[in-house]
Each structure stands twice: as C-alpha cells, then as structure tokens.
Amino acid sequence: MNKHFLKHTFSLLNIDHVELNSRWNYKNVVSPYHRIYYIDKGEGQLSDQTKTLKLEAGYLYMIPSYTLCNLICTSYLSQYFVQFFEESADGTFMFSTVRLIAKVKAKEIDVANFQRLVEINPGRGINRSDNPSVYEKNIYYKEYQQLNNQQKFSDFLETQGILLQLLSRFTVPEMVQAKEAEAIPVKILDAMRFVFVNLHLPLTIKLLAEKVNLNPEYFSRLFETHTGTRPLAFIQEKRIERAVHIMATSQASLSEIANLTGFTSLPHFTRMFKKIIGLPPGMYRRQLQSPSVPSL
Structure with missing residues (x-):
C-alpha cells in the first residue's frame, strides 16, 4: 500500500x-520561492555553484527556493515561467536537502499545463521589471496574496494540481532522496515549528530538548536521523x-538583520x-x- 500523502x-x-x-542577465539571485521555466524559443544559460545548464527550447527547468543562481540571455529567449511559495503544515519542504538547478525534457502535458496556468491566473505577470531586485519586495508579495485570496476555489484547486504535476517532473534521484522518507516523530516536528517561530531568540539543543521533554543527546540523534541534519545546523540554515x-x-541594515535572525554578532552572521x-x-x-552582468 502506498503510504504517501x-x-x-x-x-x-x-x-x-x-x-x-x-x-x-542577473547573477547571484537567491529567492525564497521555487521557479519553473519552460523554454519554447531561443536560448540562454542557467547556472548554480556546481554546474551550468543551457536554456533551450523543449525543456523544463527548476530553481528550488534559496538556490543561488545566475540567469543569462545572450540575445533572445522565449519562456513560460511560474514562481510560487511552498507551504507545509509540519515545516518540512520538498527539495530542501538538495538546492540544485535541474533540467528535464518537456512533455506535451507540460506545455498544456503552463498554458492553462496562464489562462486561469490572468494578470499574474511581472509587469514592473524582470529584475529580481525590483519585483522581490514584500509589498508585491502582499499584492499576489490578495489575488490568491480572490481566486475561485475551483481555480485554486486546479492551480495546486498543475503545480504538483510540474514539480513531479523533477522528482529525479539527484533532486530528492532515494530512500523512502519515514514519518517524522511529533516531538521533532514540534521542535522544528518552535525553531521557525523563534529564530530571533537564543536557540540551543538543550532548550529544544526541554521543549519536547527529551534528553538533549537523544533528541540530537533523533533529530538528525529524521531530518538528515543536526539541530544547530538546521537552526543556522x-x-x-x-x-x-x-x-x-x-x-534593514545587516546588523538589524543579524539581530532579527538571532545571531550573536554581525561577524558571526557574516560567517x-x-x-x-x-x-x-x-x-x-x-x-x-x-x-546585471555583461552578456556572454
């Protein structure tokens, strides 16, 4: 029986x-949301810290959230694109263990899905600029959320379904763990949620273990077993x-950001x-x- 849900x-x-x-032509772009592209004409380049991919017609590309990347077009590029935040009730996220760009051959259904997303979500283009430093502002995020709140329920469900279909095209071994994920214990989920809400506070393994009534050493081992990372590394990430x-x-200044995110000093934040x-x-x-960077 398939126990995925x-x-x-x-x-x-x-x-x-x-x-x-x-x-x-933009370099060192890091966004808090996922991006998926379908290229129908022209060419360009997409790169992260490990590899460079040619943007070419007939392929899908994914940039997971918080992936440092460079976007290049030398002359002409025609593309469909979608940008979206991922939300999870338990604080776990797809592709969070491997932040790498990816490329797969597109299928006819992928093209139809992009066309349908545009049709049922009119007015969702980036009209101000294609520069991330212009359109990645909190005021604009709020505008998009208002549009989501006004969306018909049927269109919302269809949008969710299409995004899941597009994401499923990137569930290849290099993007997701091959091992079947086990259910994360409730106490570890509770600790993760506490971290999300209290990043600005001093957080220690001892504090998290106390919150979920576990021995600190046992809590640390259990956390790493079920998340793939140690608690302190998870907090810093x-x-x-x-x-x-x-x-x-x-x-906000760098000092303010360091304080808002719980770092003890600006040098620690910088490191x-x-x-x-x-x-x-x-x-x-x-x-x-x-x-912007010079054309290649």
Missing part, C-alpha cells in the same frame, strides 16, 4: 509567457533563509551567511541591488 500547498506569485533579450528573505524585501549562501551578506546585497 500530500502535506504541501503552494502560494502562487507569478505565471506568464515572456520574450526576453540580452537585458535579462533557517536563520540564513530568513535573512535572505528580509534582505530581499526590506532596507554563516557566506558558508551557506556562498557570498558575504554585503556582497550579496550589492549584487541584489545591481545584479
């Missing part, structure tokens, strides 16, 4: 078909994810940011504010 929903940001030129989101959607994202926070912010 769905525990994820998606909050749609943008869906559109666009034609791009050499101005679509979630703090940096929150920092990226704040940086993309506000003008962890560079370790996880691959760039110091100051450099990342400068490139976010002025992300």
Whole structure:
C-alpha cells in the first residue's frame, strides 16, 4: 500500500509567457520561492555553484527556493515561467536537502499545463521589471496574496494540481532522496515549528530538548536521523533563509538583520551567511541591488 500523502500547498506569485533579450542577465539571485521555466524559443544559460545548464527550447527547468543562481540571455529567449511559495503544515519542504538547478525534457502535458496556468491566473505577470531586485519586495508579495485570496476555489484547486504535476517532473534521484522518507516523530516536528517561530531568540539543543521533554543527546540523534541534519545546523540554515528573505524585501541594515535572525554578532552572521549562501551578506546585497552582468 502506498503510504504517501500530500502535506504541501503552494502560494502562487507569478505565471506568464515572456520574450526576453540580452537585458535579462542577473547573477547571484537567491529567492525564497521555487521557479519553473519552460523554454519554447531561443536560448540562454542557467547556472548554480556546481554546474551550468543551457536554456533551450523543449525543456523544463527548476530553481528550488534559496538556490543561488545566475540567469543569462545572450540575445533572445522565449519562456513560460511560474514562481510560487511552498507551504507545509509540519515545516518540512520538498527539495530542501538538495538546492540544485535541474533540467528535464518537456512533455506535451507540460506545455498544456503552463498554458492553462496562464489562462486561469490572468494578470499574474511581472509587469514592473524582470529584475529580481525590483519585483522581490514584500509589498508585491502582499499584492499576489490578495489575488490568491480572490481566486475561485475551483481555480485554486486546479492551480495546486498543475503545480504538483510540474514539480513531479523533477522528482529525479539527484533532486530528492532515494530512500523512502519515514514519518517524522511529533516531538521533532514540534521542535522544528518552535525553531521557525523563534529564530530571533537564543536557540540551543538543550532548550529544544526541554521543549519536547527529551534528553538533549537523544533528541540530537533523533533529530538528525529524521531530518538528515543536526539541530544547530538546521537552526543556522533557517536563520540564513530568513535573512535572505528580509534582505530581499526590506532596507534593514545587516546588523538589524543579524539581530532579527538571532545571531550573536554581525561577524558571526557574516560567517554563516557566506558558508551557506556562498557570498558575504554585503556582497550579496550589492549584487541584489545591481545584479546585471555583461552578456556572454
């Protein structure tokens, strides 16, 4: 018996078909949402810290949330794209263990799905700019959420179904763990939820273990067994994810962001940011504010 069950929903940001030129050249982009592209004409490049993929007609591409990447178009590129937040009741997320760009051959149903998403979600294009530093602002996220709240229930269900179909195209071994996921114990889920809500507070293994009435050493082993990471590494990763989101959607200073995400000092924040994202926070912010690069 298949014991899989769905525990994820998606909050749609943008869906559109666009034609791009050499101005679509942005590097070191990190977004708090998933992106999927279908290329129908032209070519370009998509790269992360490990590889470069050619954007070409007839293929689907995925950029998981919080994946550092570069977007390049040398002359002309025609694409469908969709951007969406992933939401989970228990705090676990798809593709969270492997943040890598991916490419798969498109099928006819994929093209039909993109066309249908555009049809049932009108007015969801990025009309202001194709520059992430322009459209990744909290005020615009709120506008998109208002559109979601106004969506007919039938269109909401269909949108969720299509996004699941598109995501299913990327459930390849290099993107997901081959081992069947076991149910995460309730106490570990409770600890994860506590982390999400209290990233700004001093968090320790001892504190989390006390919250769920477990011995700290046993809690640490149990947490790693069921999440694939140690509790402190999980906390730091979630703090940096929150920092990226704040940086993309506000003008808060690096010191303020460090404080809001629970780091004891700006140097500590800087070290962890560079370790996880691959760039110091100051450099990342400068490139976010002025992300264009010369054409290849």
